Every structure is written in C-alpha cells, then in structure tokens.
Amino acid sequence: MLKKFYKFFIFPYTIFLLYLMFFGMGRYQYDENVIRIEPVFSTLNFIENTIRWWDIIRIVLGNVIMFIPFGFLGCAFPQLKDLKSTVMVFVSAIVIVEGLQYFTRLGIFEIDDIILNTFGVYLGYKIRTFFELRFKNSVV
Known part of the structure; x- marks a missing residue:
C-alpha cells in the first residue's frame, strides 16, 4: 500500500521540485551562465551576506528538506x-538538473546545491531504514 502511494506521490513531487528549481520563487533568466564550484564557500557567503534569517533557513534547509523523499x-x-x-542515481540526476539550470540560465550550477540535496537524500534513506528496522513486520 505505501509503495503504491510512494510511486504515485514521487512523480508529481519531482515535477513540483523541477518547477521550483527552474521557475519558482521569483526566478528569472540570468543574462549569463553562472557556476559556483567552491564547495561550502558559496553557502557560507550566502549566509554572511543575507540579512533575513528566514531567507537563510528557506534556501539552505530547503535544499536539504525538499529532497528527503528521494531517500525513500x-x-x-x-x-x-x-x-x-x-x-x-540521485547525484547523476541532480548534476543533470544543475547543468540544465546552467545552460538555460534559469538557475545557477552550484556544487553546494548538489551537496545539500544529496544530504537530504541521505537523511531520507536513514529515516527509511530506521522505519524498516523499527517496523519489520509491516511493509514500508
């Protein structure tokens, strides 16, 4: 039952995330292609130069939390x-998406996004394995 729900849920959820990554949250097409390949430094720079904590939480934690379902x-x-x-599989897919953001200029190719998104998948995987061990008799 949960497997069927997950299969039904993950496709529209993926489409929703792709929409957010290319068009959502006030995105616009950049005048030039932008790439940020210094791990961690671009996120630290973003945190340092952002005035509102809500923006930091929304962007940084959002990049983790929104990808937890893919750990399942x-x-x-x-x-x-x-x-x-x-x-x-996830890293391969997210690198392609980040590359598409770069080539379409509808986003920035950022190594930190790949790291944060993958950490979200890792957390989702750990949550899934926790539930599988905790409820061995039921199918997760």
Missing part, C-alpha cells in the same frame, strides 16, 4: 535498495 526511492524501486545505488 528504495521502497518502490528495489534496484535502489542500498545507499550507494540511491546516492549514485
């Missing part, structure tokens, strides 16, 4: 049962 991919797709497979 192994529930519905047995080939993604282990962490390594889940992370490899």
Whole structure:
C-alpha cells in the first residue's frame, strides 16, 4: 500500500521540485551562465551576506528538506535498495538538473546545491531504514 502511494506521490513531487528549481520563487533568466564550484564557500557567503534569517533557513534547509523523499526511492524501486545505488542515481540526476539550470540560465550550477540535496537524500534513506528496522513486520 505505501509503495503504491510512494510511486504515485514521487512523480508529481519531482515535477513540483523541477518547477521550483527552474521557475519558482521569483526566478528569472540570468543574462549569463553562472557556476559556483567552491564547495561550502558559496553557502557560507550566502549566509554572511543575507540579512533575513528566514531567507537563510528557506534556501539552505530547503535544499536539504525538499529532497528527503528521494531517500525513500528504495521502497518502490528495489534496484535502489542500498545507499550507494540511491546516492549514485540521485547525484547523476541532480548534476543533470544543475547543468540544465546552467545552460538555460534559469538557475545557477552550484556544487553546494548538489551537496545539500544529496544530504537530504541521505537523511531520507536513514529515516527509511530506521522505519524498516523499527517496523519489520509491516511493509514500508
């Protein structure tokens, strides 16, 4: 039952996230292609230069929290049962999305986004394995 719900949920959720990543939250097309490849420094610089804490929480934590559901991919797709497979598939997909943001100029290719998004998937995977161990008799 939960597997069917997850399979039904994850596709529209993915479309929603793609919308946010390319068009949502006041995005506009940049005049030039932008890439930020210094891990952690661009996020620290963003935090340092942002006045409102709400913006910091929304952007930084949002990049983690919004990707937690992808840590549950192994529930519905047995080939993604282990962490390594889940992370490899996810990182491949998110690099493509970040690349599309760069080439369309509808976003910025940021290494920190890849790191934060992948951390969200990792947290989701850990939550999933916790529930699988906790409720062994029921199907998660």
